[in-house]
Amino acid sequence: MIRKLIRRVLKLPALGRQSVKPKIIPFSQHGVRRDGLSYAARKVVTRLQEAGFSAYVVGGAVRDLMLGVQPKDFDIATNATPEQVHHLFRRSRIIGRRFRIVHVMVGPETIEVTTFRGGEVASKSDSGRIMADNTYGSQEEDAHRRDFTVNALFYDPAEETVVDYHHGAKDLHAKKLVMIGQPAKRYQEDPVRMLRAVRLAAKLGFEIDDATRKPIAAHAHLLKKEPPARLFDEMLKLLHSGHAYACLNKLRDEGLSSGIFPLLDAVMDDSGGQAFIKLALDSTDERIRADKPVSVGFLLATLLWQQVNQRWQGYQRDGEKPIPALMSAMADVESEQDNEFAIPRRFSATMREIWTLQPRFDSRVGQRPFRLVEQPRFRAAYDFLMLRAEVGEVPMSLAKWWGDFQDADDDERLEMIRTAKDEPSSGAAAQRKRRRRRKPAGGGQGGQGGGA
Numbered sequence: 049m050i051r052k053l054i055r056r057v058l059k060l061p062a063l064g065r066q067s068v069k070p071k072i073i074p075f076s077q078h079g080v081r082r083d084g085l086s087y088a089a090r091k092v093v094t095r096l097q098e099a100g101f102s103a104y105v106v107g108g109a110v111r112d113l114m115l116g117v118q119p120k121d122f123d124i125a126t127n128a129t130p131e132q133v134h135h136l137f138r139r140s141r142i143i144g145r146r147f148r149i150v151h152v153m154v155g156p157e158t159i160e161v162t163t164f165r166g167g168e169v170a171s172k173s174d175s176g177r178i179m180a181d182n183t184y185g186s187q188e189e190d191a192h193r194r195d196f197t198v199n200a201l202f203y204d205p206a207e208e209t210v211v212d213y214h215h216g217a218k219d220l221h222a223k224k225l226v227m228i229g230q231p232a233k234r235y236q237e238d239p240v241r242m243l244r245a246v247r248l249a250a251k252l253g254f255e256i257d258d259a260t261r262k263p264i265a266a267h268a269h270l271l272k273k274e275p276p277a278r279l280f281d282e283m284l285k286l287l288h289s290g291h292a293y294a295c296l297n298k299l300r301d302e303g304l305s306s307g308i309f310p311l312l313d314a315v316m317d318d319s320g321g322q323a324f325i326k327l328a329l330d331s332t333d334e335r336i337r338a339d340k341p342v343s344v345g346f347l348l349a350t351l352l353w354q355q356v357n358q359r360w361q362g363y364q365r366d367g368e369k370p371i372p373a374l375m376s377a378m379a380d381v382e383s384e385q386d387n388e389f390a391i392p393r394r395f396s397a398t399m400r401e402i403w404t405l406q407p408r409f410d411s412r413v414g415q416r417p418f419r420l421v422e423q424p425r426f427r428a429a430y431d432f433l434m435l436r437a438e439v440g441e442v443p444m445s446l447a448k449w450w451g452d453f454q455d456a457d458d459d460e461r462l463e464m465i466r467t468a469k470d471e472p473s474s475g476a477a478a479q480r481k482r483r484r485r486r487k488p489a490g491g492g493q494g495g496q497g498g499g500a
Contacts, residue, residue, distance in 0.1 A: 068188060073210040073217055080113045082205035088154035089122035092137070092161065093205055099136055101128040102187065104202035106162075110210065111198045114220055115252070123160045125190055125202065133161050164190035188213060195234065195241050196248065196260075197226045219257075225249050227260040235263055239270035243282045246302055250294040256302075265303040272308065280392070283309055287347060290336045292329040312351070324354060324439045331435070345398025346428050348391060350435065355381045356403060357441075370407050378403055398425065405429035406436075409450060412468040417461065421454050430454065 075081070082090060089105055096103035103126040109119035126133065130148045134140050139153040140161075150161040166185030187202065191213035194200040198220045202211040210217065219226050225248055227234055227241075235242055242264050249256050271279065286295040296312065299305040305312060328350035335342050359377030364370060378400060385391055391399070406429065408420050420426060430450055437447035453464055 068192075068213050070188070070191075071212045071215075071217070073212055075208040078114055078210050078217065080110075080203060080208070080210070082208055084113050084118070085109075085205055086122055086157060088152075088157035088159050089124065090205055091154055092124055092152050092159045095136055096124070096126050096128060096133070096161075097206060099128075101126050101132070103128075104187075104204055104211065106202050107194070107199045110201040110203045111216075111220065113203070114201070114210070114217070121158075121160070123162065125162050125164055125187070127164050127184075127187070128161075129163055129184065133163075165193045187211070192228060194228060195244060197228055198248075198254075200228060223252070223254045224257050225252075225254045225260060226257040231260050232263040232267065235267040235270065239267065239274055240278065240282055242267065242271065242302075242304060243286070243299075246298045246304060247286050247289055247295055250298040251289045251291045261302070268302075268304050268308065271304070279309065283312065284344065287329070287332065288336060288342060290333050292333055293326050296329075324435065324441070325351065327438055328435055343398065343428060345395045346402060346432065348395055349399040349402045349432060352381055352385070352399070353403070353432075374403065374407060398428070401425040402429050402432050406433065409433055409442075409446060412449065412465060414465075417453055417465060426454070 085093075085105060089109075093103045093105065103124055105122055106125040107123045109122045112119045128136070130142045130150050133150040133152070134142055137150075137152045140150050142148055142150050147162070147165070152159045152161055163184045164187055166183035166189050191200045191202070191211075197214040197216040199216070200212075200214050201216045201220075203209075204211065214226075214228050225245060227245075245256055245260060245264070248254065286292065286299070289295055296305070299308075299312070328347070332342055332347055356374075356377045359380050360370075360374050363373035363376050368376065382391075382396065382400075401423075402425055405420070405423060405425060408416070409429075411417075411420075423429070430447075433442065433450065434447050436442045437444045449464065449468065453461055456464060
C-alpha cells in the first residue's frame with residue numbers, strides 16, 4: 049500500500065503494467081462538436097475544469113456521438129473525489145456503496161460523475177467478483193478498468209478532442225466489441241458484463257470479438273449467483289434497448305437465455321407464440337426510438353401471456369369457467385416466476401390488471417361496456433387486445449368495436465351496444481353460447497374459449 053501511495057504521489061506508472069500513451073484524436077478525425085453535448089453535461093465539465101480538475105465525458109455517450117447517434121444521457125469522469133464534486137454542485141448527492149458516484153442535477157437532467165478508478169480493486173470474493181471498488185487513480189487506470197474498448201473513450205469538450213487508450217476508435221469503425229484485459233477474468237469480476245456484451249452487440253449491430261465471445265458460454269453459470277434484483281434491472285435494459293427481439297436472440301445464440309432469466313426461458317421457447325412476442329417487442333422498440341414512455345407492466349404482460357393463455361385454455365378444457373380459469377392460470381405463472389425471479393409488485397399489479405380485463409371485452413351488453421372503459425387500465429388492456437387481434441387470437445372486428453366505442457359519445461355508444469346484440473358473438477361469450485345450443489342435442493363439451 050505504501051509503495052502504491054508513493055507511486056501515485058509521484059505520478060509513476062501503476063505496478064505490473066507499463067504506462068500507455070493515449071492517442072489524442074482531433075476534431076477533424078472524429079467530428080464531434082461540443083454542441084452535441086447537452087447543456088447539463090457541458091456545464092458540469094466546465095465547472096469541474098474551472099475548479100482545476102480534469103473532467104471528460106466518457107463511455108457510451110462518446111461512443112454514440114462518434115457513431116452519429118444522440119445519447120440519451122451523459123456520464124463524466126474526473127480526478128475530483130466524490131466529496132469534492134459534491135462540494136462544487138449544490139444540487140448533487142453521493143450514491144452507491146460498491147463504488148461511490150455523484151448524481152449532479154442540472155434542470156431536469158441528471159449527470160452521473162465518477163472519480164477515475166484505480167488499477168487495483170479494493171475487495172473481491174473467492175470467485176473473483178468485485179465486492180468493493182472505492183479506490184481512485186489516474187485516467188489511464190480508469191480506462192483500463194472499463195469493460196469494452198468502445199466504452200473507454202474520453203471526450204474533452206474544451207479542446208474537442210477524444211482520448212483513446214485502447215484503440216477504441218479503431219474498433220468503433222470496425223464495428224467490433226472488444227473486452228479490455230482478459231475476458232474470462234473480467235467476467236469473473238462482474239458476470240453482468242456478459243449481458244452487456246450481448247446488449248451492446250445487438251443494439252449497435254456490432255460483432256463480438258472472438259476472444260471476448262469465447263469465454264461467455266463457460267461463464268454463463270456465474271449469472272445465477274447474481275442478486276435477482278440486479279438481473280431484473282439488466283433484463284429491463286435489454287428490453288428497453290430499442291432492439292429487444294434482437295437482444296433476446298443474441299442471448300440465445302451466446303448460451304445466456306436458458307436458466308438465467310426464468311421469465312425469458314419460455315419467451316425464447318420455439319413451441320409457439322413467437323409472432324405475438326415479436327409484435328409486442330417491435331411495438332416497444334418503436335416507442336423507445338420515438339422517445340415515448342413504455343410501461344414495464346405492459347411489457348411483462350406481453351412476455352408472459354403465452355404461458356398464461358395456454359394454462360387458461362387448459363383449465364377451461366377441464367371444465368372451469370373462463371374467469372376462474374384465467375385467475376388460476378395467472379396464479380400458476382406468477383408463482384413459477386416468484387420462485388426464482390420475483391417481479392416487483394409495482395409491475396406485477398399492472399400486469400395482472402391487463403390480463404384480468406381481457407375476458408371482459410367479450411361482453412358488449414347493458415352497462416358493462418360503460419363500466420369497462422372507466423377502468424384505470426382500460427387503455428393498456430385495449431392495446432393488449434389489439435396485439436391479440438393482430439396475431440389472430442381474437443377477431444379484429446372485436447378490437448375495432450372497442451376502439452370505436454371509446455371514442456364515441458353516449459348516444460353513439462348506446463346504438464353500438466344495441467347493434468352488437470345482433471352480431472355474432474366472439475371469444476369466450478361465443479363459446480359459451482355455442483355450448484348452450486349444443487346441450488339439448490347431447491353434444492355439449494366444456495371449454496375452449498376465453499378469447500384464446
